[in-house]
Amino acid sequence: MAKGILVFAEQRDGKIKKVTYELxxxxxxxxxQLGEEVSxxxxxxxxxxLANGLGxxxxxxxxVIENDALENYTTDAYTNVVADLVKxxxxxxxxxxCSITGRDLAAQVxxxxxxxxxxxxxxxxxxxxxxxxxRPIYAGKAxxxxxxxxxxxxxxTIRPNVLPVDxxxxxxxxxxxxxxxxxxxxxxxxxxxxxxxxxxxxxxxxDVIVSGGRGMKGPENFKLLEDLADVxxxxxxxxxxxxxxxxxxxxxxxxxxGKTVSPNLYLAAGISGAIQHLAGMSSxxxxxxxxxxxxxxxxxxADYGVVGDLFEVLPVLxxxxxxxxx
Amino acid sequence: MKIVALVKQTFDSEAKIALEGGKINRQGISLxxxxxxxxxxxxxxxxxxxxxxxxxxxxxxPDEATEAVRQALAMGADQSILVNPGTEDIDEYTTAKIxxxxxxxxxxxxxxxxxxxxxxxSAQVAGRVAEILNLPVVNMVTKLExxxxxxxxxxxxxxxxxxxEVPLPAVxxxxxxxxxxxYPSMKGIMQAKKxxxxxxxxxxxxxDASQVAAKVxxxxxxxxxxxxxxxxxxxxxAEAAAALAKALREEAKII
Ligand SMILES: Cc1cc2nc3c(=O)[nH]c(=O)nc-3n(C[C@H](O)[C@H](O)[C@H](O)COP(=O)(O)OP(=O)(O)OC[C@H]3O[C@@H](n4cnc5c(N)ncnc54)[C@H](O)[C@@H]3O)c2cc1C
Ligand SMILES: Nc1ncnc2c1ncn2[C@@H]1O[C@H](COP(=O)(O)O)[C@@H](O)[C@H]1O
Numbered sequence: 001m002a003k004g005i006l007v008f009a010e011q012r013d014g015k016i017k018k019v020t021y022e023l024x025x026x027x028x029x030x031x032x033q034l035g036e037e038v039s040x041x042x043x044x045x046x047x048x049x050l051a052n053g054l055g056x057x058x059x060x061x062x063x064v065i066e067n068d069a070l071e072n073y074t075t076d077a078y079t080n081v082v083a084d085l086v087k088x089x090x091x092x093x094x095x096x097x098c099s100i101t102g103r104d105l106a107a108q109v110x111x112x113x114x115x116x117x118x119x120x121x122x123x124x125x126x127x128x129x130x131x132x133x134x135r136p137i138y139a140g141k142a143x144x145x146x147x148x149x150x151x152x153x154x155x156x157t158i159r160p161n162v163l164p165v166d167x168x169x170x171x172x173x174x175x176x177x178x179x180x181x182x183x184x185x186x187x188x189x190x191x192x193x194x195x196x197x198x199x200x201x202x203x204x205x206x207d208v209i210v211s212g213g214r215g216m217k218g219p220e221n222f223k224l225l226e227d228l229a230d231v232x233x234x235x236x237x238x239x240x241x242x243x244x245x246x247x248x249x250x251x252x253x254x255x256x257x258g259k260t261v262s263p264n265l266y267l268a269a270g271i272s273g274a275i276q277h278l279a280g281m282s283s284x285x286x287x288x289x290x291x292x293x294x295x296x297x298x299x300x301x302a303d304y305g306v307v308g309d310l311f312e313v314l315p316v317l318x319x320x321x322x323x324x325x326x
Numbered sequence: 327m328k329i330v331a332l333v334k335q336t337f338d339s340e341a342k343i344a345l346e347g348g349k350i351n352r353q354g355i356s357l358x359x360x361x362x363x364x365x366x367x368x369x370x371x372x373x374x375x376x377x378x379x380x381x382x383x384x385x386x387x388p389d390e391a392t393e394a395v396r397q398a399l400a401m402g403a404d405q406s407i408l409v410n411p412g413t414e415d416i417d418e419y420t421t422a423k424i425x426x427x428x429x430x431x432x433x434x435x436x437x438x439x440x441x442x443x444x445x446x447x448s449a450q451v452a453g454r455v456a457e458i459l460n461l462p463v464v465n466m467v468t469k470l471e472x473x474x475x476x477x478x479x480x481x482x483x484x485x486x487x488x489x490x491e492v493p494l495p496a497v498x499x500x501x502x503x504x505x506x507x508x509y510p511s512m513k514g515i516m517q518a519k520k521x522x523x524x525x526x527x528x529x530x531x532x533x534d535a536s537q538v539a540a541k542v543x544x545x546x547x548x549x550x551x552x553x554x555x556x557x558x559x560x561x562x563x564a565e566a567a568a569a570l571a572k573a574l575r576e577e578a579k580i581i
Contacts, residue, residue, distance in 0.1 A: 117541075146545055276339050316563065
């Protein structure tokens with residue numbers, strides 16, 4: 001009998017990713033309505049110390065799968081151990097964050113378990129005893145609600161930074177269960193890992209993002225955005241035009257063919273607001289646009305707009321915010 | 327080298343989306359080849375140019391998807407298969423099952439698809455195909471080299487990139503940055519008309535609808551609520567910037 005909500009506790013470099021807490025908080029709510037419990041699965045090498053903290057965020061049980069071969073994510077090893085765990089425990093639902101890792105793993109596990117998968121969801125609720133997910137389609141121009149009526153587990157990935165995290169309950173612990181797992185044969189060999197070292201938050205998890213477009217006029221001017229990012233503790237993003245011009249790396253492109261982000265504050269400087277850009281950031285809570293063209297499409301989506309030259313606006317904005325924060 | 331490219335026809339991202347009878351109104355919407363699949367086809371063609379061989383395009387979709395297939399043929403693919411599932415009630419599970427079945431009847435060293443379809447895409451079909459065919463998969467590839475029965479692929483990972491080696495056959499999904507897709511030439515367009523385009527249905531693959539029935543059920547379609555019109559902050563740039571900082575602090579309470 002299928003029972004319980006299982007959450008993939010994503011960690012990187014010994015730190016739990018924020019989306020894990022978002023998943024646990026959401027799972028707690030649906031589990032309460034269904035009268036079920038919440039468990040988490042934590043996978044990696046030397047990660048068991050992270051297990052207890054998950055209890056404070058709502059996990060009743062934490063399955064820990066440790067193995068040297070699980071240090072780096074590989075599709076094969078992670079799929080093998082996670083799919084086996086899911087098979088043994090038969091949860092009603094298995095939820096992951098819609099990160100690069102979560103997306104990769106979810107597709108493989110869903111197929112191995114012959115079940116459905118809804119990806120990049122922005123909400124989850126219980127309706128008539130069924131778990132119902134909300135997800136944007138067509139670049140955010142339409143929204144669907146959908147469910148997986150029969151196959152189990154119900155699987156979904158949830159967009160980071162959209163669902164709230166409940167206050168952790170200090171001292172609440174989870175039952176930690178060490179699972180010995182068979183990683184199976186790993187067909188991919190990781191030859192090299194290139195990390196982008198940055199003191200800034202990761203784009204998909206950042207609370208504040210400042211992005212630049214073609215209006216930035218050249219790579220050197222992104223310094224203006226970096227200065228602003230420094231005072232705001234923000235991540236820096238870009239439009240495709242800025243990426244394709246070679247000013248900034250592809251990894252910071254926001255939009256339909258880039259990253260999808262949902263920060264509390266998104267500032268777009270010198271970005272016209274093409275539909276493909278909006279697709280990646282329209283679920284941001286507050287949108288600010290700086291553009292010298294009063295007719296620019298971005299103003300239709302912006303909560304606050306400044307019509308003006310970004311080269312004049314950005315430095316003053318940085319100074320003023322610095323003053324306010326002092 | 328025998329390469330299979332998985333190509334989906336999608337809505338043009340400029341398309342205006344409207345609802346009719348509680349569903350998306352497909353009338354008058356222009357359709358394109360999924361942009362990520364253009365990268366996939368381009369990469370397949372480059373590999374063919376380098377190593378010799380052939381490129382087969384496989385699509386699951388209605389008859390109108392022929393256009394996307396023709397585009398791939400015009401770019402230089404050699405042959406194609408279009409499987410019409412005969413119903414619109416399909417999900418990624420359905421699509422992957424059909425694709426895997428169609429591909430399993432071909433010879434292949436490499437299967438290459440897009441990382442994601444830009445319409446209702448969810449970045450799972452290619453991965454599912456790999457799982458069904460018991461092949462390794464590397465997703466979000468920005469650089470690919472194939473040599474001596476193995477592929478070396480650079481792929482996006484959390485917070486950076488990784489270089490992966492996989493034995494062939496394998497499934498690769500294309501990420502933006504992999505290449506610049508070519509435009510079909512006039513000659514390519516003419517030649518495409520003569521290239522094999524096999525249109526088949528489920529029964530031709532020995533499948534019946536119940537074996538590939540969708541796992542996902544859509545309950546409702548809606549349009550997103552329009553964002554309320556925002557505030558333009560008046561004044562000279564410096565003045566406006568200061569007022570903006572203040573508004574973000576005191577009104578939006580966000581900084
Ligand atoms: C299939 C497909 C996928 C795509 N995916 C993406 C995607 O993921 N992300 C994305 O961003 N785009 C994407 N695009 C491209 C998109 O259509 C636009 O071309 C792109 O977003 C434009 O970038 P931009 O706003 O920076 O440039 P522009 O549209 O050229 O706008 C520049 C803006 O800067 C303003 N400006 C200029 N100088 C100044 C100044 N001194 N001060 C203030 N403002 C100034 C101008 O008024 C203008 O509004 C995609 C397109 C396609 C077809
Ligand atoms: N109907 C389809 N026909 C052929 N290939 C598809 C189809 N749907 C998805 N794919 C492939 O799978 C990739 C990912 O699609 P998706 O999982 O829908 O985001 C696409 O870029 C295609 O390469």
